[in-house]
Amino acid sequence: MTLTLFIAAIVLMTLGFPVAFALAISASLAVFVGGRYPQLVVFKEMFTGIDSFPLMAVPFFILAAELMSGGALTLVLLRFASQFVGHLRGGLGYANVLSLTLFSGISGSALADAAGPGSMMVKMMEKAGYSRAYAAALTSSTAIVGPIIPPSISMIIYAMQDEQVSVGGLFMAGFIPGILIALAMAFVNWRICRKRNYRSTEPRPSAREMLVTSFKAIPALMLIVLILVGIRFGIFTPTEASVVAVFYALICGKWIYRTLEWKALPGIAARSSLLTASVLLVMATSAAFAWVLTVEGVPQQVSQTIVEWNLSPVTFLIVVNILLLVFGIFMEPLPGVMILVPILAPVALALGIDPTHFAMVVIVNLTLGMITPPVGGLLFVTAVATRVSMADLTRELPPFLLAHFVVLVLLTFVPELSTWLPHTLGF
Amino acid sequence: MLNRFERVLVAANRWVLILLLLVMSCIVFANVVLRYTTGDSIVWAEEVARHMMIWVTFLGAGLVLRFGGHVAIDNFHQAVGEHGARVVRAIVALGLGAFFLVMMYFSILYVWATRFQTTAATDIPIAWIYAAMPVGFLLLFVHLLFIVRGYIGHGNYITSDEMDAESAASL
Numbered sequence: 282m283t284l285t286l287f288i289a290a291i292v293l294m295t296l297g298f299p300v301a302f303a304l305a306i307s308a309s310l311a312v313f314v315g316g317r318y319p320q321l322v323v324f325k326e327m328f329t330g331i332d333s334f335p336l337m338a339v340p341f342f343i344l345a346a347e348l349m350s351g352g353a354l355t356l357v358l359l360r361f362a363s364q365f366v367g368h369l370r371g372g373l374g375y376a377n378v379l380s381l382t383l384f385s386g387i388s389g390s391a392l393a394d395a396a397g398p399g400s401m402m403v404k405m406m407e408k409a410g411y412s413r414a415y416a417a418a419l420t421s422s423t424a425i426v427g428p429i430i431p432p433s434i435s436m437i438i439y440a441m442q443d444e445q446v447s448v449g450g451l452f453m454a455g456f457i458p459g460i461l462i463a464l465a466m467a468f469v470n471w472r473i474c475r476k477r478n479y480r481s482t483e484p485r486p487s488a489r490e491m492l493v494t495s496f497k498a499i500p501a502l503m504l505i506v507l508i509l510v511g512i513r514f515g516i517f518t519p520t521e522a523s524v525v526a527v528f529y530a531l532i533c534g535k536w537i538y539r540t541l542e543w544k545a546l547p548g549i550a551a552r553s554s555l556l557t558a559s560v561l562l563v564m565a566t567s568a569a570f571a572w573v574l575t576v577e578g579v580p581q582q583v584s585q586t587i588v589e590w591n592l593s594p595v596t597f598l599i600v601v602n603i604l605l606l607v608f609g610i611f612m613e614p615l616p617g618v619m620i621l622v623p624i625l626a627p628v629a630l631a632l633g634i635d636p637t638h639f640a641m642v643v644i645v646n647l648t649l650g651m652i653t654p655p656v657g658g659l660l661f662v663t664a665v666a667t668r669v670s671m672a673d674l675t676r677e678l679p680p681f682l683l684a685h686f687v688v689l690v691l692l693t694f695v696p697e698l699s700t701w702l703p704h705t706l707g708f
Numbered sequence: 709m710l711n712r713f714e715r716v717l718v719a720a721n722r723w724v725l726i727l728l729l730l731v732m733s734c735i736v737f738a739n740v741v742l743r744y745t746t747g748d749s750i751v752w753a754e755e756v757a758r759h760m761m762i763w764v765t766f767l768g769a770g771l772v773l774r775f776g777g778h779v780a781i782d783n784f785h786q787a788v789g790e791h792g793a794r795v796v797r798a799i800v801a802l803g804l805g806a807f808f809l810v811m812m813y814f815s816i817l818y819v820w821a822t823r824f825q826t827t828a829a830t831d832i833p834i835a836w837i838y839a840a841m842p843v844g845f846l847l848l849f850v851h852l853l854f855i856v857r858g859y860i861g862h863g864n865y866i867t868s869d870e871m872d873a874e875s876a877a878s879l
Binding site for chain 1: 722723725726728729730732733736737739740754757758759761762764765766767768769771772773775777778779780781782783784785796797799800803804807810811814815817818821838841870871873874875876877878879
């Protein structure tokens with residue numbers, strides 16, 4: 282069964298079958314060839330894979346981000362960010378990094394970051410004399426913080442695969458790694474802007490102006506506070522927090538910033554439900570796929586083999602990082618989380634690696650896969666949204682990828698970066 | 709005639725998704741609000757919303773396919789040249805079509821097998837929820853038929869600003 286499963290999955294994906302269906306077809310084939318279970322078990326597993334209340338946070342966070350990312354809200358955050366750093370050399374670059382990082386606290390995915398404030402920021406940077414390819418590369422590399430700074434769809438799905446961690450704990454754990462990544466991107470921006478002499482023409486805003494801009498940004502920035510405080514103090518579960526975020530976003534957009542019109546709502550809901558369907562279908566079919574792995578005892582065999590190798594935790598983490606980087610080149614983060622985590626997380630636990638630390642290494646690593654060519658979904662989104670060719674965008678990427686890599690190494694070897702905050706807060 | 713059928717089906721499909729998502733949000737939100745204002749919560753809220761999410765997933769899958777939003781790796785198509793790519797895409801389309809039909813058949817069996825079970829809170833036959841699968845696979849098959857010519861010929865999907873493969877890949 283296992284052999285059928287893997288061969289079928291690899292052949293089908295190579296041929297260009299959508300990942301969701303490749304997983305379902307190979308699970309069905311494996312059940313058929315194995316002959317021990319009725320075909321109906323595939324449906325049962327697909328169904329159970331998505332029949333979950335915690336998972337409902339996914340559609341709600343998608344909807345909240347779609348409601349928030351339209352128009353003026355994005356502009357408010359951009360102004361708020363650029364007032365602090367806009368006047369420096371490379372200022373708009375820093376403003377880009379800062380506003381994307383702030384926006385990550387509203388959205389649960391990299392998509393919302395890159396397509397919303399990201400594409401707007403690229404236009405502003407180009408107008409100010411930056412090369413458009415550079416601005417786009419900076420945007421896609423920074424949008425990576427979307428799924429790392431809470432809320433995060435990857436984390437919700439990760440917590441469903443590994444019962445050692447909670448959504449709340451992972452949300453808290455994401456802060457420091459997310460900020461580290463943002464700092465690393467700002468550092469690259471500093472180096473490159475100095476080399477290419479991207480000057481700033483923005484005047485430093487007056488104290489009065491800054492106060493007004495900051496005041497306007499408060500309602501938008503309150504969303505992340507609301508979510509985290511709500512979850513931390515048990516006021517609501519992550520799923521409830523996500524639906525509160527939807528209505529908060531609606532109120533912000535409709536009555537505070539007044540950029541949301543009722544007639545735009547169906548389009549926003551349609552887009553959100555299609556995104557939801559595409560994510561959850563992968564979730565359902567990889568549940569069936571993972572079920573075959575489980576009944577065949579693959580996770581146990583893998584953990585046993587790895588434990589027998591007697592790897593030190595550090596060596597194990599290095600091996601996992603290499604495995605995930607290769608995996609991430611070809612695959613999207615979510616199927617990666619769903620298929621690999623049930624296999625790898627128990628081994629990590631057995632080796633005494635903190636589950637939260639391991640989760641952050643996996644999530645950050647797989648998220649990087651979105652900006653590694655040739656199959657980097659985020660690169661395509663940014664390229665399309667900013668009308669830069671993939672070739673130009675890719676040419677600007679190496680320093681950013683290098684910086685990401687350094688952060689990943691840091692996260693791998695310094696567990697406290699991931700575990701300190703959630704442990705201090707009692708998760 | 710066929711054109712009209714396609715237009716109506718796509719619009720109906722889209723509106724059902726919109727309503728499901730919005731109603732689902734309202735139910736869960738109302739439940740949170742009620743818990744804090746009256747101390748009571750709606751017993752069926754969680755279950756109903758969860759099942760609506762399952763319907764969104766399977767009813768949405770067909771439309772997502774139509775707009776090319778199911779993430780796939782198409783590097784192989786570029787490697788085998790124009791003619792080869794058409795052959796490969798024909799294989800993919802055939803494989804998907806056959807898969808959808810087989811899945812539809814088996815999921816009908818599954819729904820039939822579960823017709824006497826009921827859900828925990830609302831006590832409705834669970835078959836109504838499982839029915840999302842056969843309906844979903846039927847829609848997938850129909851949407852596949854609508855796009856199959858463009859897909860095999862040029863690797864094209866229907867374009868829409870509401871969905872594309874890259875957006876789905878960046879979630």
